[in-house]
Amino acid sequence: MSFNAESAMRVNPPAPAQSWKGFPKYNFVGGHNDSASIPAKELAVSVTSILNREGSDLATYGLQSGPQGYTPFREAIASMLNRRAGMREDANSILVTSGSLQALSLIFDLFLDPGDVVLLEKACYGGTLSRLRTRSVEYVGVELDQEGMRADSLDQAIRQVKAKGKRPKMIYTIPTVQNPTGRVMSEARRHQIIAVAKEHDLPIFEDDCYADLIFAGGRPPAIRALDDDGRVVYCGSFSKSIGPAIRVGFIAADWPILSRLLALKTDGGTGAIEQMALSEYLGEKFDAHVDSLNKTLKTKAEAMADAIDEHFGASAEFERPKSGIFLWLKLPDAVDTSRLYQVASSEGVAINPGADWSTEETYGKKRLRLCFANPSVENIRQGISKLADICHREFGIPHHSSNTQRQ
Amino acid sequence: MSFNAESAMRVNPPAPAQSWKGFPKYNFVGGHNDSASIPAKELAVSVTSILNREGSDLATYGLQSGPQGYTPFREAIASMLNRRAGMREDANSILVTSGSLQALSLIFDLFLDPGDVVLLEKACYGGTLSRLRTRSVEYVGVELDQEGMRADSLDQAIRQVKAKGKRPKMIYTIPTVQNPTGRVMSEARRHQIIAVAKEHDLPIFEDDCYADLIFAGGRPPAIRALDDDGRVVYCGSFSKSIGPAIRVGFIAADWPILSRLLALKTDGGTGAIEQMALSEYLGEKFDAHVDSLNKTLKTKAEAMADAIDEHFGASAEFERPKSGIFLWLKLPDAVDTSRLYQVASSEGVAINPGADWSTEETYGKKRLRLCFANPSVENIRQGISKLADICHREFGIPHHSSNTQRQ
Numbered sequence: 001m002s003f004n005a006e007s008a009m010r011v012n013p014p015a016p017a018q019s020w021k022g023f024p025k026y027n028f029v030g031g032h033n034d035s036a037s038i039p040a041k042e043l044a045v046s047v048t049s050i051l052n053r054e055g056s057d058l059a060t061y062g063l064q065s066g067p068q069g070y071t072p073f074r075e076a077i078a079s080m081l082n083r084r085a086g087m088r089e090d091a092n093s094i095l096v097t098s099g100s101l102q103a104l105s106l107i108f109d110l111f112l113d114p115g116d117v118v119l120l121e122k123a124c125y126g127g128t129l130s131r132l133r134t135r136s137v138e139y140v141g142v143e144l145d146q147e148g149m150r151a152d153s154l155d156q157a158i159r160q161v162k163a164k165g166k167r168p169k170m171i172y173t174i175p176t177v178q179n180p181t182g183r184v185m186s187e188a189r190r191h192q193i194i195a196v197a198k199e200h201d202l203p204i205f206e207d208d209c210y211a212d213l214i215f216a217g218g219r220p221p222a223i224r225a226l227d228d229d230g231r232v233v234y235c236g237s238f239s240k241s242i243g244p245a246i247r248v249g250f251i252a253a254d255w256p257i258l259s260r261l262l263a264l265k266t267d268g269g270t271g272a273i274e275q276m277a278l279s280e281y282l283g284e285k286f287d288a289h290v291d292s293l294n295k296t297l298k299t300k301a302e303a304m305a306d307a308i309d310e311h312f313g314a315s316a317e318f319e320r321p322k323s324g325i326f327l328w329l330k331l332p333d334a335v336d337t338s339r340l341y342q343v344a345s346s347e348g349v350a351i352n353p354g355a356d357w358s359t360e361e362t363y364g365k366k367r368l369r370l371c372f373a374n375p376s377v378e379n380i381r382q383g384i385s386k387l388a389d390i391c392h393r394e395f396g397i398p399h400h401s402s403n404t405q406r407q
Numbered sequence: 408m409s410f411n412a413e414s415a416m417r418v419n420p421p422a423p424a425q426s427w428k429g430f431p432k433y434n435f436v437g438g439h440n441d442s443a444s445i446p447a448k449e450l451a452v453s454v455t456s457i458l459n460r461e462g463s464d465l466a467t468y469g470l471q472s473g474p475q476g477y478t479p480f481r482e483a484i485a486s487m488l489n490r491r492a493g494m495r496e497d498a499n500s501i502l503v504t505s506g507s508l509q510a511l512s513l514i515f516d517l518f519l520d521p522g523d524v525v526l527l528e529k530a531c532y533g534g535t536l537s538r539l540r541t542r543s544v545e546y547v548g549v550e551l552d553q554e555g556m557r558a559d560s561l562d563q564a565i566r567q568v569k570a571k572g573k574r575p576k577m578i579y580t581i582p583t584v585q586n587p588t589g590r591v592m593s594e595a596r597r598h599q600i601i602a603v604a605k606e607h608d609l610p611i612f613e614d615d616c617y618a619d620l621i622f623a624g625g626r627p628p629a630i631r632a633l634d635d636d637g638r639v640v641y642c643g644s645f646s647k648s649i650g651p652a653i654r655v656g657f658i659a660a661d662w663p664i665l666s667r668l669l670a671l672k673t674d675g676g677t678g679a680i681e682q683m684a685l686s687e688y689l690g691e692k693f694d695a696h697v698d699s700l701n702k703t704l705k706t707k708a709e710a711m712a713d714a715i716d717e718h719f720g721a722s723a724e725f726e727r728p729k730s731g732i733f734l735w736l737k738l739p740d741a742v743d744t745s746r747l748y749q750v751a752s753s754e755g756v757a758i759n760p761g762a763d764w765s766t767e768e769t770y771g772k773k774r775l776r777l778c779f780a781n782p783s784v785e786n787i788r789q790g791i792s793k794l795a796d797i798c799h800r801e802f803g804i805p806h807h808s809s810n811t812q813r814q
Contacts, residue, residue: 003638005663008576008610010520016666019499020473033466040462044455047680051454055447058650059440059781066427092426098505098654099675113417127673169415203415231410243465245679247505256412259423266534268506271681272652273454374466 025348026383031244031325032374034300037293038243039281046280047273062269067262069096069250070275076282077250081236084287085211086221089252095261098270100209100237100249104131106261107205107233107251112137116169117161121149122363123328125179125207126356128172138166141359148185149173151192158200171202176219177210177324180357180369184323187220194227202231203257209237209249212290214323215298230254233261238278240325241290248274297325297373303380304372311388315398325373330366335395337368340387343394349387432755433790438651438732439781441707444700445650446688453687454680469676474669476503476657477682483689484657488643491694492618493628496659502668505677507616507644507656511538513668514612514640514658519544523576524568528556529770530735532586532614533763535579545573548766555592556580558599565607578609583626584617587735587764587776589728594627601634609638610664616644616656619697621730622705637661640668645685647732648697655681704732704780710787711779718795722805732780737773742802744775747794750801756794 006013057063065071071091078089097103104127112118114136120128122141132139140161143153154171161168173193175185185193197204206223224232230253237249248270251261301321308316308329317330331337341353351368358364372380391397413420464470472478478498485496504510511534519525521543527535529548539546547568550560561578568575580600582592592600604611613630631639637660644656655677658668688696708728715723715736724737738744748760758775765771779787798804 003605003608003610003636005610005637005661005667008608009518009667010516013517013667014670016663017474017669019662019666020469020475022471022473023467030468032468035463035466038463038465040458040465043462043465043680044458047454047458047684048451051447051451055450056442056445058445058447058450058652059442060430061437061439061651062427063652064429066429067424068427098678101673101675109417110420111416131673198410201410201415203410203412229410230412239675244468244675245465245470247675247678254412255426256423259426260416260420262424263421266508266538268508268646268651268654271505271654271678273450273684274678274680277454277680 024345024350026379026386027350027374028370028372028383029350029352030371031239032371033240033243033325034293034296034373037289037296039285039289042281042285043277047277049280050276058272063272067265067269068094069270070272070279073275073279076279080282080286081222081252085208085219086225087252088225093252093254093258095251095253095258095265096270096275097235097249097251097265098267099239099247100207100235101127103235103249103251104128104207106264107235108132108135108137109264110257110260111170111203115166117166118170118172119154119157119168120172120359121174121178122359123181123357123367124359125174126352128207129356129359139359144178144181144183146183147189148175148178148183149189149193151189151196154193155196155199158196158202168200168202170205171197172205172207173223174207174210175223176208177213179210179324180326180328182319182321182324182326182328184214185220187226190220190223190226194223194231197231204232206232206234208234210240210324211236212241213294213297213325215294215301216322217291217294224252230256233257241286241293242278246274246277247271248278300372300377300380301327303377304370304384307381307384311385312398321372325371327370327372329368329370331368331391332397333366335366335391335397337365340368340391340394344387344390347386347390349383349390351387431752431757433786433793434757434781435777435779435790436757436759437778438646439778440647440650440732441700441703441780444696444703446692446696449688449692450684454684456687457683458680465679470679474672474676475501476677477679477686480682480686483686487689487693488629488659492615492626493632494659495632500659500661500665502658502660502665502672503677503682504642504656504658504672505674506646506654507614507642508534510642510656510658511535511614513671514642515539515542515544516671517664517667518577518610522573524573525577525579526561526564526575527579527766528581528585529766530585530588530764530774531766532581533759535614536763536766546766551585551588551590553590554596555582555585555590556596556600558596558603561600562603562606565603565609575607575609577612578604579612579614580630581614581617582630583615584620584731586617586731587733589726589731589733589735591621591730592627594633597627597630597633601630601638604638611639613639613641615641617647617731618643619648620701620704620732622701622708623729624698624701631659637663640664648693648700649685653681653684654678655685707779707784707787708734710784711777711791714788714791718792719805728779732778734777734779736775736777738775738798739804740773742798742804743772745772747775747798747801751794751797754793754797756790756797758794
């Protein structure tokens with residue numbers, strides 16, 4: 001009898017992944033970053049320094065630091081958060097995670113049961129939405145304005161959930177460089193969001209993974225910095241500020257929460273050598289690196305915005321990015337970005353269709369997310385031109401164009 | 408209103424973890440390894456070499472290798488498995504995981520539903536048993552003899568599960584350097600286990616994390632090497648052969664299984680820098696390192712066996728370890744090793760009580776697992792003497808002793 005693997009699997013196994021064929025020619029998806037900005041030599045110096053000094057500690061789980069993560073690294077993270085985001089952390093309030101994706105999973109696992117409801121921005125990181133769906137947790141989208149998640153809409157949404165007899169359980173927000181809109185929540189709004197959370201006695205999950213990428217520098221204090229009763233669980237990452245192939249994120253929370261997250265983290269710890277690579281890099285070198293990276297990202301953001309203006313003209317509605325690595329683009333109602341995604345994929349142009357980044361189908365259908373951080377300026381120009389060609393061919397939009405390729 | 412974190416959590420949140428207080432003085436638990444054997448400088452060379460050459464690839468998720476892991480690393484793993492374990496892998500049949508613990512979780516998630524039954528050795532790795540309990544999966548212990556899991560007992564156990572109307576779903580085995588018994592399954596027995604699996608059409612999960620640690624060198628071919636129809640999913644690790652603070656493991660499986668495991672691995676990839684550290688180390692250097700490590704482990708194993716002979720005398724039943732990092736010790740019926748564990752912990756001697764490593768309560772109650780890899784020879788001698796003191800005080804066993812501390 002030959003073995004039938006599928007019949008041996010659980011009920012409803014996931015569809016098989018496709019084998020990897022390399023990146024598409026025009027790669028505007030995901031959270032890839034600028035290759036030339038990677039501080040590879042400095043990371044190698046940090047690893048080598050620590051391995052030469054403390055390498056024998058690799059013989060024990062968690063080095064000599066226990067399961068929360070390498071202590072000098074947690075101290076460096078705390079110092080960075082206090083310096084950059086106005087927080088008041090120390091090594092004990094930090095849990096190092098295997099990327100912020102593990103942080104998301106741990107926090108959702110600790111707080112949420114099937115049927116619970118999470119309040120979040122109506123345009124929201126797709127990985128959050130998919131993780132909530134996997135847990136059979138519902139989510140309700142809250143309106144955004146220029147200052148971020150609206151506090152009045154949040155309050156109203158919570159009341160509506162309660163009126164339906166459901167249990168609002170958590171406020172999830174990306175306040176600083178919101179994904180995908182890039183908006184930065186004002187300090188005043190942060191206080192308002194905390195007030196709403198207090199009013200309804202809900203925890204706030206502050207996902208701050210993009211917070212270092214404000215092109216002009218500076219940022220408002222973290223929501224966690226403004227909270228005084230341990231209501232905010234915070235996560236961050238080095239995927240966006242350094243590079244996503246390094247899988248190191250972190251959670252900052254008060255001990256009543258952190259101790260339970262630690263109990264759920266049964267992975268034997270996060271990789272020691274990844275932590276070593278960042279550990280001696282997080283001070284002044286990191287700040288200088290982020291300043292330089294932001295200059296590069298600004299150049300690429302402008303190149304993409306210019307290319308969209310040129311090739312999509314009045315068909316495209318968007319804000320010129322002042323932060324982050326994404327541009328959130330709205331096209332006319334006639335366009336279905338999920339279909340555009342499929343056709344463009346087959347022609348080497350990768351985009352994130354808005355449906356994956358939205359709580360509402362009609363809102364998401366005409367929107368798409370474009371990452372400008374990884375491609376070169378020239379590749380951005382060519383790719384946006386090609387995307388406009390494809391969009392025109394499929395939907396008759398953009399109508400008018402100066403692009404001779406579309407004549 | 409002050410925030411009550413616990414009331415905001417899910418139903419039945421886990422108990423909080425304790426904050427870490429450092430390792431106990433006599434640390435005979437877990438899978439810690441020999442500090443002096445860590446090849447820290449060579450790992451630093453490997454990281455630095457690759458970062459200097461390919462560091463800009465950190466800008467993309469998965470480097471330029473896709474989600475299965477860094478391609479040169481997967482090639483090196485495949486080559487190592489083919490060379491050392493008689494397997495026939497290539498980079499496409501390898502999935503790099505964040506430690507073998509992630510491999511366990513992924514494989515259990517793919518194959519098992521609540522109520523399914525897994526067949527495994529009656530003395531078995533505690534992390535496997537706890538993961539199955541968390542999933543509400545049942546397990547049935549199979550007898551072991553000197554050649555490993557008994558094929559006749561396995562067949563009988565499967566038939567009994569079926570007779571009860573339950574669904575046997577997987578055979579899980581640690582055939583090479585079994586945890587905790589240290590036994591190595593003979594090649595003949597491997598063929599017999601495959602035959603039983605075929606007879607009942609079950610997959611085999613071969614957990615081979617300790618397989619490099621046979622003191623005399625050499626090992627039988629992996630079960631996966633002897634299987635011809637893709638029935639075996641295999642996992643390995645570098646925690647035992649290099650050091651557990653490095654969180655890199657791997658799965659080897661045919662594509663119908665591997666592609667689904669990959670679909671379940673939604674962590675953004677395993678840390679690139681961890682993979683780089685091992686990537687250029689896995690050839691001749693690795694083989695020489697393992698030979699040297701085995702010599703050290705043999706010395707420590709003998710020190711522990713001698714100390715047990717000296718301090719426990721005829722009260723202790725055990726096999727002198729010829730492999731691995733553990734000694735599996737049986738004490739007389741009067742001893743309850745779970746109580747011994749509690750008392751010893753409070754006095755700085757850490758042991759793994761047999762109950763956590765067994766499928767049967769009465770079998771586990773009088774057994775314990777001792778790790779000899781991390782402590783020094785002198786620390787082993789002192790710690791075993793102290794453990795005998797505590798055991799004598801609590802249970803009147805060992806009766807006679809040459810240890811003056813107990814006069």
